[in-house]
Amino acid sequence: MAQVATESATTAFxxxxxxxxERKRSQLCVGLDPRVDLLPVELRGDPPADAVARFCRGIVxxxxxxxxxxxxxxxxxxxxxxxxxxxLEEVCAYARAAELLVIVDGxxxxxxxxxxxxxxxxxxGDAPLGDALTVNPYLGRDSLDPFLSACRRxxxxxxxxxxxxxxxxxxxxxxxxxxxxxxxxxxxxxxDEWGEELVGANGLSSVGAxxxxxxxxxxxxxxxxxxxxxxxxxxxxxxxxxxxxxxxAFTSGPASGLVSASRSVIYAYRNGGGDWRASAGIEAxxxxxxxxxxxxx
Amino acid sequence: MAQVATESATTAFxxxxxxxxERKRSQLCVGLDPRVDLLPVELRGDPPADAVARFCRGIVxxxxxxxxxxxxxxxxxxxxxxxxxxxLEEVCAYARAAELLVIVDGxxxxxxxxxxxxxxxxxxGDAPLGDALTVNPYLGRDSLDPFLSACRRxxxxxxxxxxxxxxxxxxxxxxxxxxxxxxxxxxxxxxDEWGEELVGANGLSSVGAxxxxxxxxxxxxxxxxxxxxxxxxxxxxxxxxxxxxxxxAFTSGPASGLVSASRSVIYAYRNGGGDWRASAGIEAxxxxxxxxxxxxx
Numbered sequence: 001m002a003q004v005a006t007e008s009a010t011t012a013f014x015x016x017x018x019x020x021x022e023r024k025r026s027q028l029c030v031g032l033d034p035r036v037d038l039l040p041v042e043l044r045g046d047p048p049a050d051a052v053a054r055f056c057r058g059i060v061x062x063x064x065x066x067x068x069x070x071x072x073x074x075x076x077x078x079x080x081x082x083x084x085x086x087x088l089e090e091v092c093a094y095a096r097a098a099e100l101l102v103i104v105d106g107x108x109x110x111x112x113x114x115x116x117x118x119x120x121x122x123x124x125g126d127a128p129l130g131d132a133l134t135v136n137p138y139l140g141r142d143s144l145d146p147f148l149s150a151c152r153r154x155x156x157x158x159x160x161x162x163x164x165x166x167x168x169x170x171x172x173x174x175x176x177x178x179x180x181x182x183x184x185x186x187x188x189x190x191x192d193e194w195g196e197e198l199v200g201a202n203g204l205s206s207v208g209a210x211x212x213x214x215x216x217x218x219x220x221x222x223x224x225x226x227x228x229x230x231x232x233x234x235x236x237x238x239x240x241x242x243x244x245x246x247x248x249a250f251t252s253g254p255a256s257g258l259v260s261a262s263r264s265v266i267y268a269y270r271n272g273g274g275d276w277r278a279s280a281g282i283e284a285x286x287x288x289x290x291x292x293x294x295x296x297x
Numbered sequence: 298m299a300q301v302a303t304e305s306a307t308t309a310f311x312x313x314x315x316x317x318x319e320r321k322r323s324q325l326c327v328g329l330d331p332r333v334d335l336l337p338v339e340l341r342g343d344p345p346a347d348a349v350a351r352f353c354r355g356i357v358x359x360x361x362x363x364x365x366x367x368x369x370x371x372x373x374x375x376x377x378x379x380x381x382x383x384x385l386e387e388v389c390a391y392a393r394a395a396e397l398l399v400i401v402d403g404x405x406x407x408x409x410x411x412x413x414x415x416x417x418x419x420x421x422g423d424a425p426l427g428d429a430l431t432v433n434p435y436l437g438r439d440s441l442d443p444f445l446s447a448c449r450r451x452x453x454x455x456x457x458x459x460x461x462x463x464x465x466x467x468x469x470x471x472x473x474x475x476x477x478x479x480x481x482x483x484x485x486x487x488x489d490e491w492g493e494e495l496v497g498a499n500g501l502s503s504v505g506a507x508x509x510x511x512x513x514x515x516x517x518x519x520x521x522x523x524x525x526x527x528x529x530x531x532x533x534x535x536x537x538x539x540x541x542x543x544x545x546a547f548t549s550g551p552a553s554g555l556v557s558a559s560r561s562v563i564y565a566y567r568n569g570g571g572d573w574r575a576s577a578g579i580e581a582x583x584x585x586x587x588x589x590x591x592x593x594x
Contacts, residue, residue: 120376
């Protein structure tokens with residue numbers, strides 16, 4: 001743990017990510033969305049938070065050879081209260097020890113003093129929970145300053161919501177601006193600016209963007225608007241996106257896109273039967289290979 | 298606790314709020330932003346989460362006669378990990394037992410299945426943490442559906458970010474749309490629509506809006522765009538807003554605005570000296586009276 005923390009303090013997130021992508025030849029991020037009602041039967045006798053922690057540790061073991069990152073979804077841990085947060089801490093430490101990057105999916109964003117609380121909670125301190133955090137841009141630049149400071153100081157990363165994978169995202173993100181662009185395109189421009197000062201040795205910024213794989217045309221446009229951003233691409237699998245839909249994300253380098261799949265990997269056993277860990281590993285390996293192939297690297 | 302949960306399941310949030318406002322003749326919500334480095338010296342020997350819980354309980358005791366609600370800011374509890382979440386649970390239960398409404402300030406928002414996790418965590422179950430939750434609109438209507446369901450099922454409330462009190466909010470919220478309005482005005486229109494089916498007996502919806510007291514003109518415009526919404530008005534006090542700045546919020550009824558003050562109340566002892574509880578009580582009483590006077594009720 002101490003060694004991981006020291007490394008994270010000295011190397012930019014985007015450079016750590018790029019090194020992991022090239023070492024593993026993988027652009028896969030596995031989402032940890034532990035829903036108690038979907039856990040394997042063998043875990044259901046445990047108290048919910050213990051079952052969730054065991055499940056996530058098993059998934060980490062299974063996908064570690066194939067993925068570069070895991071993305072714990074905070075809501076599912078928060079739903080279990082204080083015990084859930086303890087499970088989150090355990091799972092994050094376990095994943096980092098397995099040399100996976102941890103992208104905490106909290107979609108946080110709040111004004112100044114509160115934002116500092118979140119940055120401290122997730123990205124800083126002696127043993128930060130995660131290497132990166134997802135954030136929401138609705139409150140603007142000053143709400144993200146504490147997170148940007150954490151990136152500079154501690155080598156953390158951010159992924160800012162830009163164009164999300166759900167259909168309802170259009171309600172706000174697709175509104176037409178007076179100059180003909182949409183709200184999400186302007187947010188993309190802001191993300192590009194915010195990330196300027198955090199470009200690593202490999203040319204990628206530690207300020208990335210969330211762009212839904214469910215909107216292939218927008219993935220290409222997002223790449224054009226944010227040439228240095230790592231695009232975190234949810235929506236492959238259960239939500240209907242395919243690896244081919246995100247091919248254009250990778251034109252800025254092998255690590256310039258991360259495909260995030262959650263349910264299709266971690267609950268793979270529910271479709272095929274068999275051991276849940278083995279099923280997750282097989283699905284992760286398959287998706288890793290498919291994505292690597294379309295990425296063109 | 299059980300009785301509170303039963304009551305919350307049967308009466309709409311907006312009606313419970315209206316009853317509290319009329320009973321206490323108060324439109325004050327006290328923000329619980331427990332920053333460990335600002336706590337009274339007498340609490341600093343305790344482990345941080347214990348100190349935070351003791352501090353918040355003391356503030357609850359002090360402000361309960363003067364306020365209708367408290368608003369715990371999740372970031373400050375999350376910053377303390379699992380112990381912080383335990384402190385949050387304790388503080389929320391304590392405030393509800395003191396007959397204060399609890400508005401959990403999490404600014405949450407995520408796609409479908411994840412949103413259900415948040416709704417379950419904060420608004421539902423046998424002993425929900427809070428009566429209402431702040432949410433972020435960037436992901437659109439479908440991201441808020443799980444919360445709207447919780448409002449219908451459990452008598453919970455929402456406060457959707459519309460026009461926030463910080464200057465950086467302009468980056469996204471003030472963007473000009475093709476029809477001449479701004480993004481926040483369109484979000485206001487959406488909030489009005491989302492709240493239509495949740496209008497209580499008193500004419501107010503359980504879907505409210507966060508509008509910064511730091512922008513008085515926008516408060517009036519927000520009232521016009523969302524005639525049935527309870528406006529939650531942060532920014533009075535440390536951020537520079539005054540009770541007079543929010544007078545126009547109250548034209549839809551005594552409970553149609555809630556002034557939210559955090560640091561100026563809970564850390565009042567740092568300005569005037571004296572006992573921290575007494576100072577918070579005095580400041581809450583003063584602000585309650587000032588707001589009630591300008592509200593015109």
